[in-house]
Amino acid sequence: MTIKRRTLLKGAGAGIAMAMIGRPASAQTITLRMSNYLPPMHGFTADFMKPFAAELESRTNGAVKAEIFDATTAFGKTERQADQVRAGVIDIALGLNGIPRDRFPASSIIEMPFLVENAGSGSKALWTLYKEGALGTEYDDFHVLGLMTHHGGLIHTVSKPVRTLQDLAGLRLRTPSPAVSAMLEAAGASPVGMPPAAIYENLQKGALDGVVTTWDLVGAIKINELIKYHTDARAYVAGFHILMNKKSYEGLPADVKTVFDDMTGDNLVAKMGGWWDKWDQRGREDAIARGNEIIELDETARNQWRAELEPMINSYLDGLTKLGVEDPQKLYARAQELVAQFDAA
Structure with a gap:
């Protein structure tokens, strides 16, 4: 002020x-x-x-x-x-x-694999959890204007296409959050945390094999120039x-x-x-214009990934208890209910 x-x-x-x-x-x-x-x-x-x-x-x-x-x-x-x-x-x-x-461990519940595909539903679900008091005290220091998620995100890689969960093994991938990092580690990848401003340089010099993010960011920071493969798994959100x-x-x-x-x-x-x-459309159109390959996972493949990641989800929820989150399994179940409710609306 x-x-x-x-x-x-x-x-x-x-x-x-x-x-x-x-x-x-x-x-x-x-x-x-x-x-x-x-x-x-x-x-x-x-x-x-x-x-x-x-x-x-x-x-x-x-x-x-x-x-x-x-x-x-x-x-x-x-x-x-x-x-x-x-x-x-x-x-x-x-x-x-x-x-x-x-910083906001209870809010990370919305980032569990294959929970959210649509930003509208994910954002409304997360906001409803906040209004219901289900996220505990983690926003008590603030006046909260809004909470949101993006659409189900992608895995973008420079030289190795990701067609199965096993293809992630050994890849160094930029990650946006601990929940997404846990998903990548469960698949054998090495998650690397870094701000968006550092992604281009690290891809260019080979310190990263790819990035886990949305269509809009790859367009906004111009990494479609370096990325060749985009796996549209819709496996996670931030x-x-x-x-x-x-x-x-x-x-x-x-x-x-x-x-x-x-x-x-x-x-x-x-x-x-x-x-x-709107934002995702720009990044996708740019990738298409550059001739990059977009790998679309069908529902059979997505269901297989989901089943393989189930132990990771349970382990992550158990870990939230140590961070002070009350009854993470109940919170996750409520998040699932809300996402399904808003998806059907």
């Missing part, structure tokens, strides 16, 4: 009609800082943060503006997004739940958080809070499926 914003909070704003704030010409501006860890061409900035900032400014009649910081800035470190919000250095951040590891500093939110005038509440929560989470449709 900037000094200008603190000044405004001492003299609260005017009335509100249909969530549009009337603002005296002399009023000073609230300036919010928003960050994420991906490059500016990624949809996180282009389709979420920039339109969000513009809508917020419009609906508050210019009373609220936002500065946006992405991976090209000092605020764009993947592992620092939540910490920056908690410290008040950043007001709002979009981060990856799995980095740093074990979880994301959109968090706001508690004091930043609580210090807002009541009318600005009303606008915020309308733009976030259920209404924000409902947009996730459509966004990932």
